Amino acid sequence: MLRLLFAFLFVFAVRAASDPFIAKPYLQLGDAPKAAKQETLTLVWHAADSDANWSAEVRKPGGKWAAQPAPTFRRVAVKDIDAHRVYASVLSKLKPGAEFQYRVMKDGEEVFSAKGTARKSAKQPYRFAVFGDCGAGTKAQGVIAERLHESKPDFVFTTGDIVYSNGRISEYRQKFFPAYNSEKTPLTRSTLLIAAPGNHDLSRRDLNLFPDSLAYFYYWNQPLNGPLTVNGTPNSPVLIGPPGENQAAFLEAAKGAYPQMANFSFDYGNAHWTVLDSNRYSDWTDAKLQQWLITDLKSARRAAWRFVAFHHPGLHSSKAHALDQWMRVLSPIFEQNGVDIVFGGHVHNYQRSKPLRFAPSGGVAKNGVVEGEVTLDKNFDGKTNTKAEGVVYIVTGAGGAGLYDPGQEHDPASWKPFTEVFKSNQHSVTIADMEGKRVSIRQVSEDGTVLDSFTITK
Ligand SMILES: [Fe+2]
Structure with a gap:
């Protein structure tokens, strides 16, 4: 029993240690005040202040993944908080009102995925x-x-x-x-x-x-x-x-x-x-x-x-x-x-x-x-x-x-x-x-x- 518990705690600790996010991805409007025929949303996530190859991909449900422009980041280095990066990836060419799937990759490995809905027309x-x-x-x-x-x-x-x-x-x-x-x-x-x-x-x-x-x-x-x-x-x-x-x-x-x-x-x-x-x-x-x-x-x-x-x-x-x-x-x-x-x-x-x-x-x-x-x-x-x-x-x-x-x-x-x-x-x-x-x-x-x-x- 004790072994099982230790095994569980070990797996949990490894997973926690490998979580690449300080804050998991969330959808923002970005600087896109106006509706467009090809909509955008901005995906934001927070991660450690170290270089990594981050990218995001989007697809229609069941469709082919499309690579998105490289994410940008703002570096937040203020007193009493570990320096971290706030990444922003503009998810582009979204069909107004349509559901889409997205995934976030770190160094070529998928680390997060979810779905979203583009702004309605x-x-x-x-x-x-x-x-x-x-x-x-x-x-x-x-x-x-x-x-x-x-x-x-x-x-x-x-x-x-x-x-x-x-x-x-x-x-x-x-x-x-x-x-x-x-x-x-x-x-x-x-x-x-x-x-x-x-x-x-x-x-x-x-x-x-x-x-x-x-x-x-x-x-x-x-x-x-x-x-x-x-x-x-x-x-x-x-x-x-x-x-x-x-x-x-x-x-x-x-x-x-x-x-x-x-x-x-x-x-x-x-x-x-x-x-x-x-x-x-x-x-x-x-x-x-x-x-x-x-x-x-x-x-x-x-x-x-x-x-x-x-x-x-x-x-x-x-x-x-x-x-x-x-x-x-x-x-x-x-x-x-x-x-x-x-x-x-x-x-x-x-x-x-x-x-x-x-x-x-x-x-x-x-x-x-x-x-x-x-x-x-x-x-x-x-x-x-x-x-x-x-x-x-x-x-x-x-x-x-x-x-x-x-x-x-x-x-x-x-x-x-x-x-x-x-x-x-x-x-x-x-x-x-x-x-x-x-x-x-x-x-x-x-x-x-x-x-x-x-x-x-x-
Ligand atoms: Fe208030």
Whole structure:
């Protein structure tokens, strides 16, 4: 018996020692904001900082393997973390919406394989999921990851606070990759995950305190079409504290992504998504930022749907973070440019607004408050009347971190008049089915209960 156990442990140890990955491959959108006849996705994996002959191959199910362009890598060498490489291989010539298989080779030997689905074209129906405030290392986070995986979305979007509490490499390793790319929940190896950065992702900018924070800029590989391009630009996550080795190490490792990837936009299927950095250092009353947003939304005129996503919700009813609603200053721009839904997180529960218009009476006060007037569409019910007059604001921040204000769920008197649904007793995810000019959305809880469902048509 003892021999058997030793034999098992030996095999296990050898396998663990030969695992070539620090983080197993996961799918990213890459710098590909627009749909194409021949789609791409970017496969990312982390490995030791030593030379090896890495390559990736793609095929249609059952077809012939096609070699992909040689992977590139960014070298991350920051204090307290072993230097490692973040490889990126652009998987090319994918057929829109079609399933494909891929494999990763190291020194000529296959070390990983999985399947994925290319971005859907504007004519194909699809499903996406949205969740936020997730990487807390809780049991609920794991359950929500399973709900996400079993709902089989074509892609998943997270509204930020990806890892708690400081957006560090060490936290990604403890609370992100094990939850979303494990043998049990192999979500991100096969399903595209796109992220907006939250406060816990980009606020820890003193690299002398947290040398391995701001990992968002190393580990995500997303479009680089944002408005902020240079280190130190106002309205970007400017580094705090005296320059030194830690800042230099960050700037070297994050080259090309920082600070540009803080904001971006992309198309998926028949929708255009605009992703904003809502952290307090971003002054969204700034004319340049607003102009970028307006230009971006106007450029998406041909999209059937326009979604905007950012971490701090512009309109919500929670007692928690009641003052953190400065993003409502952008509501008129959303309304004038045909935005349908705004997704947020930050507040750890689920809330849905009535379709609404908001007219600010001024700018953002020091405490974050934006005063103004709300006009509600009270006829929309999401069932029989599905034409929304105005923008629907969804808070979906119940992805794993501790829930906020559970007492408010059954206390509608505590909700603002614009709030239609408020679910704060269970963790949950948002699942949307898109078909032409119809979107059907449901909010699914930890135990699979549908907490809310509604449809918007146009
Ligand atoms: Fe947050």
